[in-house]
Amino acid sequence: MNILTWNINGIRASKVAIKDLLNSLDADIVCLQETKVTRDLLDDSIANVDGYSSFFSFSRKRSGYSGVATYCRDCATPVRAEEGLTGRLAKGADDVGCYGNQTSFTDEELQLLDSEGRAVMTQHTVRDADGISHDLVVINVYCPRADRENQERMDYKLQFYNLLQLRAEALVKAGRHVVVVGDINASHRRIDNCDPGPDFEKHPSRQWLTSFLHDDTPEKPASESEASLKLKNDDESSCHKEQPKSSNSSSGIFVDTFRRFHPTRQKAFTCWSTMTGARQTNYGTRIDYIFANMGLFEKMIASCDILPEVEGSDHCPVKARVTCQPVPSKKLPELCSSNMPEFSGKQQKLLSFFQKLSPSKVALARKPEPDEPRQKDNKTRTMLDLSKPGLKRTGSDPSSQRSQKKLKTNPSELQKGSLMNFFQKKRPPEDVSENKGRTDVDVVKQPELLKATSMPPVDLKAERGNANGGSQEMLETSSQTDGSKRGKTNSSVAWKQLLSGPPQAPTCKGHSESCLLRTVKKPGPNLGKKFYVCPRPEGHKDNPEARCNTFIWVTKGK
Template identity: 40%
Template sequence: MFNIVTWNINGIRSSQQNLKDLFDSLGADIICLQETKITRDMLDETTALVDGYSSFYSFSRKRSGYSGVATYCKNSCYPFQAEEGLAGTFNAHDDKIDFYDNVHSSFTDEGLRALDAEGRCVITLHKFKEEETLLSLVVVNVYCPNAGENDERLPYKLEFYRALNLRCNDLLSQGYSVIVLGDMNVSHRLIDHCEPEDVTNFSKSPSRVWLDGFLYEGGGKFVDSFRYLYPTKEKAFTCWNTKLNARVNNYGTRIDYIIISNELTHALQDCIIMSDVHGSDHCPVKSSIALELIPSTKLPALCTKYFKEFSGKQLKMSTFVCKRTLTSVEQSNEIEKESEGSEPKKMRLSMKTTKQQQSSLLNYFSMGTTNSVKESVSNSNLSCDTSKLKESSKNSENSKSVLGTTNSFSSASAVWKSVFKGPPPPPLCNGHQEVCVLRTVKKKGPNMNRQFWACSRATGHSSDANAQCNFFVWASAKR
């Protein structure tokens, strides 16, 4: 038995928990993460080298802090081979799985590079025993592109799906068992969505049509492990809109999958959605599979353990700026230089003495302040008697001037308050008569970055009276 987990972590550096403790709490032998949001220069040692695990990364080569996937394997599940990308475009080493015939023949070189350039796939090859026969298992960790039905990224998303299908078929043709898991960015059936807008055309979207054809029920060679075990389970969601606090009412979608090739269904024991695990807008999904994995005796070249910056082969910037202790040879050289002539030493001593004797600018000001204080004290003693005579005559005049000044300030303040009334108070929503919250439109279009008022409650199903009501008003509208 081994456990495998997929989790869109939404930024691996945003995790507040120690990675080893986090991984151990998941109870998995292989952990596949998506949306790590780091490039290689951002990867630090504590993230790359987690005690008890080996890690394999694919980074985005187009944007920093974007996309990215990583596969962590326990030491008991060392893979035999590993590579990044669906097409192997950036695999410089020879230790790769290979078999890209259909993929390479179906795309141009430019198209292949575009598929792999966003860091959306890591593939690892493992071995398992079945009736004393050693067989191969390939784990394909993917973060599929996100795109709406009319989005300009939709063609790229569909090309990625097509390449994924071709590569998996190439691997199956070699006799390998295959597990495809990750954020597929598509909810398959109506049961996998909290409340779709267009129910009539839901199944006709290009992404769902592709997933239908990829799965066994639509003529493909793979099985959705969760729906295979729980075909009618409702509200089994893996992703929620955290900005709308949608997780409170479980108002989400199921877009994270563990999909296995058909011949592995006999070994599938369970598949659970770990909705109690927080830290991202997604939750982990874990499958238990009755296979005995055999660890490799040597890690593949893609492993972060072999990165120059973590293997001691590449000097870090800290080695150039840290304090260094002189060796005995260097110390003797310094002594010889001193003994060659006494003049430089004398000059240094005289300079040091001069430096000590010279007053700082701060001392100059402090001395000046002290002298001025002394002067003012002596002058005040001389004029003390005359000031007392004048004091009583000025008291009445001062009180009048202060009173006049106060009145002028109060009248000016009233004028300014009449001009600047400040922002109006937030409106109350119609459904609950509660104070609304201010939100900003993020979707591209004529209203992008425009602000509006909405109900402050967590979003939920339209039939849920305790969920957010449909109150909406533009912040710029007069009230």
């Protein structure tokens, strides 16, 4: 059985149909994070995928934010499923259970920890190579991101970590095998980060990972006796016993499966910055994991690896192979999306008639046959237009036709003006009648308008002759042809100055290539300021193909 995890960075942004995407990943249980889909945005093409059962966790705070989803092949249909970690979102008999001792959290904290749609778990029945049945719980999580400067968000992140550990260890104590997968939003060891700082190990997220995981360093691998002892203790415990407090030592009961199989692999990253193109130089971090309790790892985990060749997100998938045979459940858990009223045939959402089609759904849309009449094709296009918010049917509303006809017969709309009309000031509506009989030249002769455009003065008198009040003396000293040439030359210079575009970017020091213009978006004293950097993707300082250290602030007036 294959288990895969992937931060997809928006499930509705997929360029292919979801079924084709799931099939290409070749896994029995596919766990996706950062789906950015909430209940109001979920459509049938994502919720009901032929050959799979799906389970979602939605953000209760805002639409299109966070979210996780687990897709299970029909051969691995879960026996139980539950949203969240606290039990506050439990639905009844199909819940996974075993919540541990939550007395260290307040009711408000527990409610907030499950409000962002960051966890969903499924429980499966599996048989090992000896034919013995086991309960396997897959916890799919999207852990919060937090900057150290934002203490409130950092506290929330650490609370989520502690709650995840409490629930996972309680399930193991109940005699179940547990796999924790997802975007943990923290790299554990220095080897997992492209640029670890001097205080790398002191980060609170890494300290929690150390307490959650068994010592998985190559220098001190776990012995078979330790693993057997840990498994024996797990089997003899129950989920009702109080959870012991975690220490800062590597004494956890879970294993980083990838690092166990590849203890010294360098540059094995799963996330890269899209802003700097860091994936091209493999300048990233490993923050996506598949954790397994010690007993499961020793008995059934056969392999685990990252899949950097799979694109479509700023993350790449991680896949593990478990040597067991899933036993599908005959009944779908209540949490399954096919049981939702809007997707079970009992109720239809009104929003579905107006929401914009996702790219995956458009790919499945029927294309008209070549021999179909054009009229039918136009009718289909009009119906698709109605599904887009804010769009109206064109060509079918009589009032719309009358409005278009009225516009076509309006003389003011058909009147053609000179190019200089683009620079004239807009007059108040009540003064429109006073402009009757006034020519274009009368308007553009105003000196303040010419000055506002930063254009050199155009000799309009010489260009239009005596009819516009030109000097008789000028007409006698220059021919009409010369005046026309001068007018064209002046106009050409004016337009070149106006359309000259931004100033030329400087070249970087390391590669002598034109720099890229960037804008500071991080809150602070430099917010909104512009600067130039090397155009190449970000990478290690020793990589000559990576970005050099060119950095130039854009000063005013340049």
